[in-house]
Amino acid sequence: MKNAPGFACGRVSSGSRRDRLAPRARPPRCDCRCFIIPTDVLERMAKDKKLTPEERKPFVDTMKVEKEWRKARVALSKLSHLVRTVLPAAPAAAAPAAPAVTVFDCAHGTTLPGSPVPNPGTAPDAVAKRAFTETQAVADFYQTCFGRNSVDDAGMTLMSSIHYSINYNNAFWNGTQMTYGDGDGNIFIDFTKGNDVIAHELTHGVTQYSARLSYTNQAGGLNESVSDVFGSMFRQWQADQDVTGADWLIGSDIMGPGATARGFTCLRDLSNPAAKHCLAPQPTKFSQYRDGLDPHFSSGIPNFAFYKAAMAIGGKSWEKAGKIWYQALTGFPPSPNMRMSAFAKRTRSLAASMFPTEPAVRTAVDKAWTAVGL
Ligand SMILES: [Zn+2]
Numbered sequence: 307m308k309n310a311p312g313f314a315c316g317r318v319s320s321g322s323r324r325d326r327l328a329p330r331a332r333p334p335r336c337d338c339r340c341f342i343i344p345t346d347v348l349e350r351m352a353k354d355k356k357l358t359p360e361e362r363k364p365f366v367d368t369m370k371v372e373k374e375w376r377k378a379r380v381a382l383s384k385l386s387h388l389v390r391t392v393l394p395a396a397p398a399a400a401a402p403a404a405p406a407v408t409v410f411d412c413a414h415g416t417t418l419p420g421s422p423v424p425n426p427g428t429a430p431d432a433v434a435k436r437a438f439t440e441t442q443a444v445a446d447f448y449q450t451c452f453g454r455n456s457v458d459d460a461g462m463t464l465m466s467s468i469h470y471s472i473n474y475n476n477a478f479w480n481g482t483q484m485t486y487g488d489g490d491g492n493i494f495i496d497f498t499k500g501n502d503v504i505a506h507e508l509t510h511g512v513t514q515y516s517a518r519l520s521y522t523n524q525a526g527g528l529n530e531s532v533s534d535v536f537g538s539m540f541r542q543w544q545a546d547q548d549v550t551g552a553d554w555l556i557g558s559d560i561m562g563p564g565a566t567a568r569g570f571t572c573l574r575d576l577s578n579p580a581a582k583h584c585l586a587p588q589p590t591k592f593s594q595y596r597d598g599l600d601p602h603f604s605s606g607i608p609n610f611a612f613y614k615a616a617m618a619i620g621g622k623s624w625e626k627a628g629k630i631w632y633q634a635l636t637g638f639p640p641s642p643n644m645r646m647s648a649f650a651k652r653t654r655s656l657a658a659s660m661f662p663t664e665p666a667v668r669t670a671v672d673k674a675w676t677a678v679g680l
Contacts, residue, residue, distance in 0.1 A: 340478055340479040340480070340507060340510040340521075340533075341372065341476050341477070341478045342476060342477045342478070342497065342500075342503050342506060342507060342557065342560075342573070343368075343475060343476045343477075343494070343573070343586075344586050344600055344602035344603070345369070345372070345600065346586065346600060346602070346603070347573070347585055347586050348365050348368055348369045348372070348475065348476075349365075349369065351365040351475075351493055352365040352366045352369055356568075357492075357493075357564075361490070361492055361493075361564070363473075364473040364474070364475050364490040365475060365490075365493075367471075367473075367474075368474055368475045368476055368487075371416075371471070371474075372476070375478070375480070401455060401460040401461030402461040403455070403461070404445060404449065404455065404456075404461065405445050405455065405456035405461050405462055405463055405464050406463045406464070407426075407438055407441045407442045407445065407463070407464045407465075407466075408422065408426070408463060408464070408465045408466070409422075409423040409426035409429075409434050409437050409438050409441075409465075409466050409467075409468060410422055410423060410465065410466070410467045410468070411423050411431070411434065411467070411468055411469055412467050412468065412469050412470045412471070412485075413469055414469050414470075414471060414472050414488075415471070416470065416471050418467050418470075418483070418485065419465060419467045419483060420467050420468075420469075420470075423438075423468075426438035427439060427442075431468075433468050433469065433486075433488075433496055433498050434468055436498045436499070437466040437468050437484075437486060437498045437504075438466075440498065440501050440504045441464050441466055441484070441504060441508070442464075443501070443540075443544060444464075444504055444505045444508050444540055445464060447505070447539075447540045447543050447544075447624075448512070451543065451624045451628065451629075451632075452628075452629070452632045452636075454512070454632075454636070457508055457511030457512050457514070457515055458511070458515040459515065459516075459636075462511075464484070464508065465482070465483040465484065466483065466484040466485070466486065467483060467484070467485045467486070468486050468498060469486075469488060470485045470486060470487050470488075471487060472488075473487070473488065473489065473490040473491070474487025474488060474489070475487055475489055475490055475493065475494050476497070477497035477498075477500075477503055477504075477507060478507065479507040479508065479510040479511055481514065484504070484507055484508065486498050489560065489562060490562070491562060492562050492563065492564035492565075493561075493562050493564050493565045494560050494561065494562050494565070495560055495561070495562045496560070497560055499559045499560055500557055500558075500559045500560040501540060501541050501544060501559070502537040502538055502540065502541040502555070502556050502557065502558075502559075503537065503556075503557060503559075503560060504537075504540075505536055505537040505539075505540035505541070506533040506534060506536070506537030506556065507533070509532060509533040509536040509537060510529070510533050512532075512536070512635070512636070513529055513532060513533070513635065516635055516636040516640070517635050517636070517638070517640055517641055517642075517644065518640035518641070518642050519532075519641070519642060519644060520642045520643060521601055522598075522601070523597045523598070523599075523604075523643075524595070524597075524604070524643075524644065524645045524646045525641075525642060525643050525644045525645070526601030526604065527595070527599070527601050527603075527604030527605045527607065527608065527646065528605070528608055528644060528646060528649050529601060529605075530601040530602050530604075530605035531605035531607075531608035531609050531612070532608075532631065532635055534556050534574060534576060534605060534609050535576070535608075535609065535612045535628075535631055536628075536631075536632075537556055538552065538554055538555075538556060538576055538623075539623050539624045539628050541553075542622070542623055542624070543622075543624050547622075548620070548621055548622055548623075549616050549617050549619075549620060549621065549622070549623050550617075550620075552623065554575060554576040554577040554613055555571065555572035555573075555574070555575050555576075556572060556573050556574040556575070556576070557572050557573030557574065557585070558571055558572040560573075561573075561585070565585060569582065569583060570583060570584070570585040571583045572584055572585070573585050573586050574586055574587075574588060574602075574605075574606070574609070576609045576610065576612065576613040577613050577617075579606035579609055579610050580606070586602060586603070587606075588602075588603055588604075588605065588606020588607075588609070589603065589604065589606045589607060590606055590607065590610045590678060591607065591678055591679045592607050592646065592678055592679035592680050593679050594607075595607060595646070607646060607678050607679075607680070608646060608649065608650075608678075610677075610678050611650070611674045611675050611677070611678045611680065612627060612631060612674070613674075614670075614673070614674035614677055614678075615627045615630075615653075615670050615671045615673075615674035615675075616628075618666075618669075618670035618673065618674065619666070619667055619670045619671075626661065626664075626667055627670075627671070629660060630653050630656045630657050630660060630667075630671065631653060633656050633660065634649060634652045634653045634656055637656075638652070646680055647680050650675040650680040653671050653675070654668065654671055654672050654675065657670075657671040657672075
């Protein structure tokens with residue numbers, strides 16, 4: 307591995323009226339590189355001699371585009387932050403009860419957002435239909451389990467663009483919307499097929515409007531980790547799985563035949579972050595952390611802690627461990643440079659205050675962090 311990189315959850319409850327009508331709280335900021343596939347993986351595949359030049363090309367092309375996307379996002383972030391700081395704006399209108407979900411088709415072009423897909427929920431294109439239904443399900447997951455109304459908790463429309471470019475090997479949240487590539491069909495397939503991928507990326511939006519974790523060093527690792535944690539929880543919630551029935555994998559449904567033939571079954575595995583079946587294996591101990599690591603890499607440490615806590619608590623991950631992690635992420639003022647030990651301390655404290663009659667929950671969370679060296 308190298309340096310490069312709720313309480314019981316029914317389906318009818320929703321956020322309180324006060325929550326739904328709350329004005330958009332703090333100015334959002336996204337200076338993140340919120341791609342599902344880490345640069346390290348793209349680089350490795352772009353140079354992989356086991357692949358033909360034709361098979362390497364989509365990775366080379368995707369890398370070129372991402373470098374420019376990253377520059378553009380940093381610039382856009384600075385500009386939008388300046389605009390919100392300097393220019394007057396009317397108060398936000400009352401939020402809708404649930405976010406609208408829209409889908410746009412890039413038709414293999416690169417202009418965002420592309421053309422609107424009418425009635426995407428019943429569209430003949432399975433990709434459009436899937437982007438719509440899974441995004442709506444993620445919104446439902448956040449509202450039902452955590453009382454959150456969209457990524458900003460103010461009903462923000464959730465917008466997705468599909469069929470971005472040709473053979474594009476990634477999916478990303480750019481601060482305002484989701485974009486999905488179709489994959490090269492060899493290492494990766496259609497990125498909308500990963501329900502955990504969709505929840506991972508939209509959770510970057512939740513982080514953007516709550517803890518506002520940066521995307522470097524320890525805060526970066528925490529930012530990536532909460533996206534994996536809520537991505538995996540969403541996958542478990544959809545399948546109604548308890549912690550022992552869950553696969554704890556990220557990206558298993560977007561792996562193409564060329565990846566599985568080489569033994570890769572996922573991008574990451576919360577239950578075994580360093581496993582060889584991970585296309586992007588990760589550290590499991592804080593002693594392996596150092597500044598400058600790719601957040602997709604350092605996120606293995608808090609990922610493993612969440613897995614251990616959820617397993618020790620048992621039952622459905624989103625009912626207790628998930629509630630604690632959600633509150634740690636969203637229940638405090640923004641903390642862009644948060645360290646992992648501070649997040650661990652917060653969850654230990656919340657485990658005791660949120661489940662005062664269940665000391666085993668506090669013990670599980672405490673031991674989970676201790677096991678990873680925090
Ligand atoms: Zn991410």
